Amino acid sequence: MAARSGGAAMLLRRGPVLGLSPVPRRYLYKKKWATTSPRIPATRLALHHFDTTYSLQLQERWPAVRSAMLCEQKYGALLNNFASADLIAQQLELLSATDFVSEAARRAQCWQESESVEVERRKTSLEGSGGDGTMVPTATSPLLHASVSSNIKCYTFPRGDISRFHPAWPDSLGILSYYLMDAASLLPVLALNVQPDDLVLDLCAAPGGKTLALLQTGACGHLAANDVSISRTKRLYHILKSYVPKEIRETVSVTSHDGRDWGELQGGTFHKVLVDVPCTTDRHSVMEEENNIFHKMRTKERQMLPMMQLQLLMAGILAAKPEGEVVYSTCSLSQLQNEHVVERAIDIAETQFNITVHVEDLSHFRMLFQDTFCFFSGCRLGELVLPHLTANFGPMYFCKLRRA
Numbered sequence: 001m002a003a004r005s006g007g008a009a010m011l012l013r014r015g016p017v018l019g020l021s022p023v024p025r026r027y028l029y030k031k032k033w034a035t036t037s038p039r040i041p042a043t044r045l046a047l048h049h050f051d052t053t054y055s056l057q058l059q060e061r062w063p064a065v066r067s068a069m070l071c072e073q074k075y076g077a078l079l080n081n082f083a084s085a086d087l088i089a090q091q092l093e094l095l096s097a098t099d100f101v102s103e104a105a106r107r108a109q110c111w112q113e114s115e116s117v118e119v120e121r122r123k124t125s126l127e128g129s130g131g132d133g134t135m136v137p138t139a140t141s142p143l144l145h146a147s148v149s150s151n152i153k154c155y156t157f158p159r160g161d162i163s164r165f166h167p168a169w170p171d172s173l174g175i176l177s178y179y180l181m182d183a184a185s186l187l188p189v190l191a192l193n194v195q196p197d198d199l200v201l202d203l204c205a206a207p208g209g210k211t212l213a214l215l216q217t218g219a220c221g222h223l224a225a226n227d228v229s230i231s232r233t234k235r236l237y238h239i240l241k242s243y244v245p246k247e248i249r250e251t252v253s254v255t256s257h258d259g260r261d262w263g264e265l266q267g268g269t270f271h272k273v274l275v276d277v278p279c280t281t282d283r284h285s286v287m288e289e290e291n292n293i294f295h296k297m298r299t300k301e302r303q304m305l306p307m308m309q310l311q312l313l314m315a316g317i318l319a320a321k322p323e324g325e326v327v328y329s330t331c332s333l334s335q336l337q338n339e340h341v342v343e344r345a346i347d348i349a350e351t352q353f354n355i356t357v358h359v360e361d362l363s364h365f366r367m368l369f370q371d372t373f374c375f376f377s378g379c380r381l382g383e384l385v386l387p388h389l390t391a392n393f394g395p396m397y398f399c400k401l402r403r404a
Contacts, residue, residue, distance in 0.1 A: 043292065047070075223252045
């Protein structure tokens with residue numbers, strides 16, 4: 001009997017027997033009968049969206065900007081004044097890097113001195129011709145009133161030079177010597193023009209590059225650095241610990257509030273407010289799949305960006321003192337996230353809060369920094385840095401507002 005059952009088992013193992021159905025096997029997966037459309041990478045969705053939108057906005061300039069955004073980004077080295085700055089500056093200059101901020105400051109000074117000489121010449125000419133010496137009002141360039149912080153130093157390689165900076169190294173106290181960042185990110189900080197003892201708010205501070213630049217001015221009476229994301233705030237703490245001595249860090253208050261509520265928390269408090277809002281981060285969106293806002297799961301979040309940006313800018317305006325200044329910035333080319341947000345904020349401030357907000361003229365930045373960045377001249381409000389293969393910084397939009 002055992003032999004018969006063993007023989008039957010052998011036959012079943014060899015193959016199916018006529019009249020007997022094989023025992024079905026269980027599989028580790030279930031077969032899916034529903035067909036799904038192929039997954040489109042978020043980077044491709046972003047590029048398609050930009051091709052549709054920015055080709056109309058930038059017109060003939062878009063192909064060059066597109067090529068630059070798809071290539072490796074260029075960085076600047078923000079010198080850390082809390083480290084051995086002079087020694088580091090010499091080493092960076094040996095690499096043929098130059099401090100573009102100091103170059104701009106020298107250019108502004110020369111321009112102003114030349115204009116002063118011209119004013120004196122005109123005055124002397126009027127007096128010599130029998131006039132009373134009263135000057136006839138003339139249109140003057142904003143460059144004549146330009147002020148660039150001489151304390152901020154950022155080194156970049158010349159146009160067309162794609163050299164990279166080596167990672168920064170710590171000094172004897174463990175403080176890193178410079179911070180690598182998109183050099184165009186410094187422009188909003190320079191536009192803010194922090195003066196000694198100013199109370200300063202960085203409303204969307206993480207990961208910390210602009211916060212660090214604000215501290216390099218040496219002028220902040222107090223700096224409040226806020227970011228709604230706790231994980232990003234941890235990155236901000238790490239940056240401060242790596243670059244700033246403890247006694248300076250103690251003058252910075254780091255918080256994780258929702259920036260949209262800041263006007264209610266500390267309204268009318270600050271002399272200067274930086275509102276560097278979350279945006280589509282155009283360069284990241286066409287280059288990186290990770291944390292890409294063009295992922296289909298984040299469509300609603302992306303569509304709501306202009307509303308959130310408007311709320312953050314309004315909070316920044318309300319947080320500023322009367323006569324206080326606010327700089328709004330994004331790293332996007334989008335008019336919906338740039339000029340349109342500023343225009344809407346000015347209107348809401350006037351109609352709902354009875355606050356008059358003026359847009360400050362920053363056109364002199366184009367002349368001061370024309371050797372380093374490529375600017376777009378078509379902005380209705382503010383300034384926009386365009387990526388270009390020979391100067392691959394940005395995109396960076398920034399607009400300065402003054403609360404009456």
